[in-house]
Amino acid sequence: MEFDLIERYFKPLSLGLPQGDLSIGDDGALITIPPQHQLVVVTDTLVSGVHFPHDASAYDIAWKALAVNLSDLAAMGAKPIGFSLGLSLPKACAESEQWMADFSQGFHDLVASTGMSIPLVGGDTTRSDVLTLTVSAKGVVRKGNAILRSGAKAGDLVAVTGVLGEGALGLALALDTLSPELKADLSEQEKRSALNYLNRPLPQLAMGQGLYPLVNSAIDISDGLLQDLGHILKRSSLSGGKSLGAQIELNDLPLSSGMRALIDKEAWWQMPLSGGDEYQLCLTVKPENWQALQALAAECEVALSRIGEITDHAGIELTLDGELFSLPDSAGYQHF
Numbered sequence: 001m002e003f004d005l006i007e008r009y010f011k012p013l014s015l016g017l018p019q020g021d022l023s024i025g026d027d028g029a030l031i032t033i034p035p036q037h038q039l040v041v042v043t044d045t046l047v048s049g050v051h052f053p054h055d056a057s058a059y060d061i062a063w064k065a066l067a068v069n070l071s072d073l074a075a076m077g078a079k080p081i082g083f084s085l086g087l088s089l090p091k092a093c094a095e096s097e098q099w100m101a102d103f104s105q106g107f108h109d110l111v112a113s114t115g116m117s118i119p120l121v122g123g124d125t126t127r128s129d130v131l132t133l134t135v136s137a138k139g140v141v142r143k144g145n146a147i148l149r150s151g152a153k154a155g156d157l158v159a160v161t162g163v164l165g166e167g168a169l170g171l172a173l174a175l176d177t178l179s180p181e182l183k184a185d186l187s188e189q190e191k192r193s194a195l196n197y198l199n200r201p202l203p204q205l206a207m208g209q210g211l212y213p214l215v216n217s218a219i220d221i222s223d224g225l226l227q228d229l230g231h232i233l234k235r236s237s238l239s240g241g242k243s244l245g246a247q248i249e250l251n252d253l254p255l256s257s258g259m260r261a262l263i264d265k266e267a268w269w270q271m272p273l274s275g276g277d278e279y280q281l282c283l284t285v286k287p288e289n290w291q292a293l294q295a296l297a298a299e300c301e302v303a304l305s306r307i308g309e310i311t312d313h314a315g316i317e318l319t320l321d322g323e324l325f326s327l328p329d330s331a332g333y334q335h336f
């Protein structure tokens with residue numbers, strides 16, 4: 001039974017490894033690492049009812065599970081070379097051809113959208129009452145060239161790709177927590193685009209692979225800008241032995257037109273500052289590399305916005321039009 005599932009729905013995703021390497025079908029996969037490179041391994045688990053609603057589509061579940069992994073590789077500056085899948089599958093999913101086909105298609109279409117070869121190289125399949133997926137993506141980066149959270153320096157510019165708050169807006173729409181009045185301010189197109197952004201994030205892989213040697217540190221925004229920038233500050237302070245903080249100008253945050261409408265009405269800065277599910281890159285860059293980073297973003301057709309800078313004292317300071325601004329609750333998504 002399980003064997004049939006693997007042959008039918010997973011084997012077709014396993015093609016594309018170089019000659020001599022081995023993907024699905026043996027006890028383990030064999031993958032050649034190019035000389036002078038390091039293997040980058042990232043893992044993310046998604047549990048039904050926790051990380052996606054029980055009625056989420058199989059297609060979106062697969063897309064997102066792989067996308068969040070590839071986003072971690074992008075933030076490390078790595079090139080993806082494959083992924084594995086630990087799958088705990090309820091009987092109803094395993095027995096639905098439609099569900100399994102959609103699930104497999106979600107992986108396929110995300111990989112196709114990257115334009116890269118990212119085969120499914122193996123995994124494990126078990127039965128469970130709760131659908132749970134653990135995807136582990138593998139990537140490579142030239143030895144010593146990985147981008148770490150720990151490299152930020154005082155005086156670095158802080159920049160982000162794409163727009164902020166769109167994942168949080170999508171989630172508010174999916175959970176229907178916006179008031180009818182606020183919802184009325186959003187066009188159908190804005191609502192569709194926020195939901196699509198939530199369900200089918202696009203990892204910034206091309207940009208990620210060009211980050212070395214331009215940026216000092218990077219992280220992908222999964223738990224909200226403030227929390228994730230906080231991780232950069234913590235790791236970089238520890239590694240440099242000096243307290244670091246950041247100053248962020250709210251007017252410089254890149255917003256979609258839908259998010260802009262909500263901010264204009266309700267000053268809902270929590271969404272772009274603390275909303276999770278962004279999967280954009282937050283980067284810190286020496287001012288003299290800023291132009292080159294802008295050129296890279298233009299080449300990758302990615303929006304890049306400078307939103308503030310790294311300071312030499314602890315804490316993240318927010319300003320609005322240059323005036324200090326304090327946020328009622330500035331925490332990112334809390335896992336526990």
Ligand code: ADP
Nearest residue numbers: 006010024025026027085087121122123124125
């Ligand atoms: P084993 O008994 O050695 O664990 P399995 O029967 O679990 O082997 O798996 C057979 C093959 O199918 C292996 O190559 C494994 O990597 C692959 N495989 C199993 N489950 C999955 C999955 N969910 N996704 C991708 N490959 C899988």
Ligand code: MG
Nearest residue numbers: 123124125126
């Ligand atoms: Mg097994």
